[in-house]
Amino acid sequence: MTPRQTESIGVIGAGAVGQTVTATLVATGITRRLLVASRTRDQAAALAADLADMRQATSSPTRPESCDVAGMTGCQALVIAARAAFTNARCADIRMGGATANAPLIRDLAHQLRGYPGTVLVVTNPVDLMTRLFAETSGCERVFGIGSNLDSARYRLAVARLLHVPATAIQGHVIGEHGDHAVVCASSTTVNGQPVTIPLTRVRQELRTRPGRISSGVGRTRAGPAGAVLSALHKALGLADGTEELTTHQHSAWLGIPLRFTGGQPLPCLPRLTLEETRQLAAAATKLRTAYQTLQTTPHPNRLETS
Numbered sequence: 001m002t003p004r005q006t007e008s009i010g011v012i013g014a015g016a017v018g019q020t021v022t023a024t025l026v027a028t029g030i031t032r033r034l035l036v037a038s039r040t041r042d043q044a045a046a047l048a049a050d051l052a053d054m055r056q057a058t059s060s061p062t063r064p065e066s067c068d069v070a071g072m073t074g075c076q077a078l079v080i081a082a083r084a085a086f087t088n089a090r091c092a093d094i095r096m097g098g099a100t101a102n103a104p105l106i107r108d109l110a111h112q113l114r115g116y117p118g119t120v121l122v123v124t125n126p127v128d129l130m131t132r133l134f135a136e137t138s139g140c141e142r143v144f145g146i147g148s149n150l151d152s153a154r155y156r157l158a159v160a161r162l163l164h165v166p167a168t169a170i171q172g173h174v175i176g177e178h179g180d181h182a183v184v185c186a187s188s189t190t191v192n193g194q195p196v197t198i199p200l201t202r203v204r205q206e207l208r209t210r211p212g213r214i215s216s217g218v219g220r221t222r223a224g225p226a227g228a229v230l231s232a233l234h235k236a237l238g239l240a241d242g243t244e245e246l247t248t249h250q251h252s253a254w255l256g257i258p259l260r261f262t263g264g265q266p267l268p269c270l271p272r273l274t275l276e277e278t279r280q281l282a283a284a285a286t287k288l289r290t291a292y293q294t295l296q297t298t299p300h301p302n303r304l305e306t307s
């Protein structure tokens with residue numbers, strides 16, 4: 001039988017996503033200790049106090065504490081949901097707008113956590129680039145990016161609504177970039193195990209516009225990403241077996257692919273792709289490799305500029 005709880009999880013970044021992830025962890029009680037770090041110790045302490053109220057109100061077994069990043073190295077898993085202060089003026093390829101601003105922050109965290117042996121889930125956008133940057137700078141081995149599993153969840157919801165079937169009946173993945181080069185694996189998608197014709201134009205439209213609709217309505221996406229983090233934590237910590245589409249290193253590229261976790265150990269399980277889907281995945285890999293090279297050659301300040 002798999003255990004249902006882990007000893008300690010750390011969350012870095014006390015903003016919209018960090019707050020929702022930590023509240024979800026307290027509500028579900030999957031960890032005994034929950035360590036919170038953010039740009040300032042006061043911010044982390046404030047969130048830990050709010051979470052302690054939640055713990056008391058719900059009799060949760062999870063004890064929240066604030067700390068510095070250096071105090072998190074004993075955790076089984078870390079979630080990086082920090083974001084530098086910058087204004088994203090992009091209308092297209094929006095997540096890429098954070099690359100230059102968030103790279104120094106991710107490099108700094110990677111230096112502080114060099115050689116950390118646990119699981120790291122990166123949420124910070126553009127997530128495929130930031131996951132690679134964190135992994136290569138820190139030397140950590142179990143680094144995964146959250147994004148394609150959220151895209152896949154949204155995909156299953158969209159298909160369910162368009163085909164008037166329950167979302168639980170749908171098997172299907174979105175892989176590649178968590179962004180404009182996401183690849184919808186329509187050819188391998190099934191409903192109740194049967195192949196179906198996916199209304200791709202409408203599905204793509206829904207995937208493209210959904211995050212923006214959420215953000216313009218409530219400021220930021222947070223509950224969806226928190227769910228994707230929780231689901232990935234369960235698999236990566238060996239609390240449950242199953243498949244998650246996560247950013248990982250695959251064939252000299254870092255992008256989202258399905259990973260089948262058994263006892264916390266991931267095994268890539270790419271579905272069969274058509275020629276067109278293969279071409280799209282290769283285009284995503286090329287885009288991400290080029291963007292990463294550009295990031296590496298962009299001069300970066302030694303000091304972090306955040307506010």
Ligand SMILES: NC(=O)c1ccc[n+]([C@@H]2O[C@H](COP(=O)([O-])OP(=O)(O)OC[C@H]3O[C@@H](n4cnc5c(N)ncnc54)[C@H](O)[C@@H]3O)[C@@H](O)[C@H]2O)c1
Pocket residue numbers: 012013014015016017018037038039040043081082083084085098102105122123124125126127146147150178220221222225304306307
């Ligand atoms: N991968 C996904 O699926 C997904 C989904 C939603 C959001 N995101 C990304 O997650 C990130 C966080 O989003 P958010 O809405 O919570 O942002 P936010 O601005 O609300 O919060 C960011 C937090 O990071 C903190 N921070 C800044 N510098 C820090 C540092 N050096 N160390 C520790 N903490 C620091 C800030 O003080 C703030 O509390 C963004 O990059 C966002 O684009 C990713």
